[in-house]
Amino acid sequence: MDKYKKLATNTIIFAIGTFSSKILSFLLMPYVTGKLMPEDYSTADLIQQTANVLIPIVFLQINSAALRFALDKNENKSDVFTIGVRTTLKGFLAFLIFYYPVTLIKINDMALGDYAPLLYLFVLVSGMRQLCQQFVRGCGQVRIFAIDGIIATATTLLFNLLFLGPLNMGVTGYVLAIIASDFMSVVFLFVATKLWNDLHFHKVNKKTKIDMLKYSVPLMPTIILWWIINVSDRYMVTGFIGSAENGLYTAASKIPNFVVMFSSIFIDAWQLSAVDEYDSEDKADFFTKVFRVYSGGIFAVSSALILGCQLITKILVKPNYYDSWQFVPILIIATTLSCLVNFLASVYMAEKKSVMAMVTAMSGALTNIVLNLILIPNVGAIGAAIATVVAFAVVFIFRGANTKKYIAINFNTPLLIAEVAILAVQCIVMIKLKSGAMMYGIESALVLAMLLVNIKPIKELANKIFGRFLKKSK
Structure with a gap:
């Protein structure tokens, strides 16, 4: 299959499975913010984010190795999955040793340790789901992966309505809904793909085990470093x-996920194409063209989202959360840069250079911590948003320079700088003017400018993909 057509086909399939689950998180916001006070919503989110950072530590980020090694045609798929499951179970048993210290954790006015049982259950179930998902995707079963996304959407909705509604379980109900949905996903993936056939109890290939751990262990601190930038x-x-x-800050951080939603749909498909085409002679041209279209689309979505962020905030959250909109424009810029960083991660994935992925992430994490300590006490939560923007900019510059050793992607730096500048001006205009005809007039003009500078590359790739479809249909 033509590489552009394959990328388009996989993107459509992943969109079907991913879009519904991503959009649900936004549609549930009015319901969730209506059931939980800001301090309760903060607690529920911190439980979820704490689990998300513990998963790569406890399980050595083995799910990423399951994806990468399942993509290798010469690897024994059964060994890959078995190593993943064994690592997951052994990691959880080791994590149980720390149960008592976890119960003592308290952050200012929030006693995270009170939710230790819920946190442990979240880590186990979500970690197992991630492993099954990535292995299935690496084996090329993208349709099953997509169907799983649809089922996860339905179950998440059902459990949220049940636990926060009639059962009125508050913070516990919000987190338990995610756990229950993840468990249903694991059951579906096992049954739909007969994963038990890839799970055995005899010895696995020792070289495969060592290679998988060499790949996954450096990714463990990498994920933690991303967590520092995104969540700390x-x-x-x-x-x-x-x-x-x-x-309020947490509610604001949900809205930029519109950008992540569009990005993740593409990135899931792109990772498969990046590995498949990495040994081709024209890989630099392929990566450059795809990056240009991908980045152009991300910037266009981000620009439009800044224009509409006040309206979106008003629709998605209850009135006592409305002031959160002031953080949204800056966080959208941060999210945009994070999407560009994630594209470059595909180079490290194809090269199996997980150590460099860690080193580059570290530069952003250190930047983020230092700026958070300086800005938050002085300018409040908006300082945290600014620190996140700078951190992702540092990582992108570092990765852009470093990946040139492996593949010469033409980033068109002057255009990238202009696109970032447009978003920055939009951000300043909205925060300064806050409302009024002048503000919306300037914002609309800037959105139009962003669309105009990105029309050409998007049209070119669309012709490459859909032109082939049209020719074959004649």
Whole structure:
């Protein structure tokens, strides 16, 4: 299959499975923010984020190795999955040793340790789901992967309505809904793909085990470093200011996920194509063209989202959360840069250079921590958003320079700088003017400018993909 057509086909399949689950998180916001006070919403989110950072530590990020090694045609798929499951179970048993210290954790006015049983259950079930998902995707069963996304959407909706509605379980119900949905996903993936056939109890290939751990272990600190950039500011906002302010900041951080939604749909498909085409002679041209279209689309979505962020905030959250909109424009810029960083991660994945992925992430994490400590006490939660923007910019510059050793992607730097500048001006205009005809006039003009500078590359790739479809249909 033509590489552009394959990328388009996989993107469509992943979109079917991913879009519904991503959009649900936004549609549930009015319901969730209506059931939980800002401080409770902050607690529920911190439980979820704490579990997300523990998963790569406890399980050595083995799910990423399951994806990468399942993509290798010469690897024994049964050994790959068995190694993943064994690592997951052994990691959880080791994690149980730390149960008592976890129960003592407290951040300012929030006692995270009170939810230790829920946290442990979240880590186990979500970690197993991630392993099964990535293995199935690496084996090329993208349709099953997509169907799983649809089922996860339905179950998440059902359990949220049940646990937060009639059962009125509050913070526990919000987190338990995610756990129950993940468990249903694991059951579906096992049954739909007969994963038990890839799970055995005899010895696995020792070289495969060592190679998988060599690949996954450096990714463990990498994921933690990403967590520092993306989430640690919520802990610092809670620590310096309190749970109520962090509740607003957390609500604001959900809206930029519109950008992540569009990005993740593509990235899931792109990772498969990046590995498949990495040994081709024209890989630099392929990566460059795809990056240009991908980045152009991300910038266009981000620009439109800044224009509409106040309206979206008003629709998605209850009135006592509305002031959270002031954080949204800056967080959209941060999310945009994170999407560009994630594209470059495909180079490290194809090269199996997980150590460099860690080193580059570390540069952003250190930047984020230092700026958070300086800005949050002085300018409040908005300082956390600014720190996140700078951190992702540092990582992108570092990765852009470093990946040239492996593949010469033409980033068109002047255009990238212009696109970032447009978003920055939009951000300043909205925060300064806040409302009015002048603000919306300037914002609309900037969105139009962003669309105009990105029309050409998007049209070119669309012709490459859909032109082939049209020719074959004649």
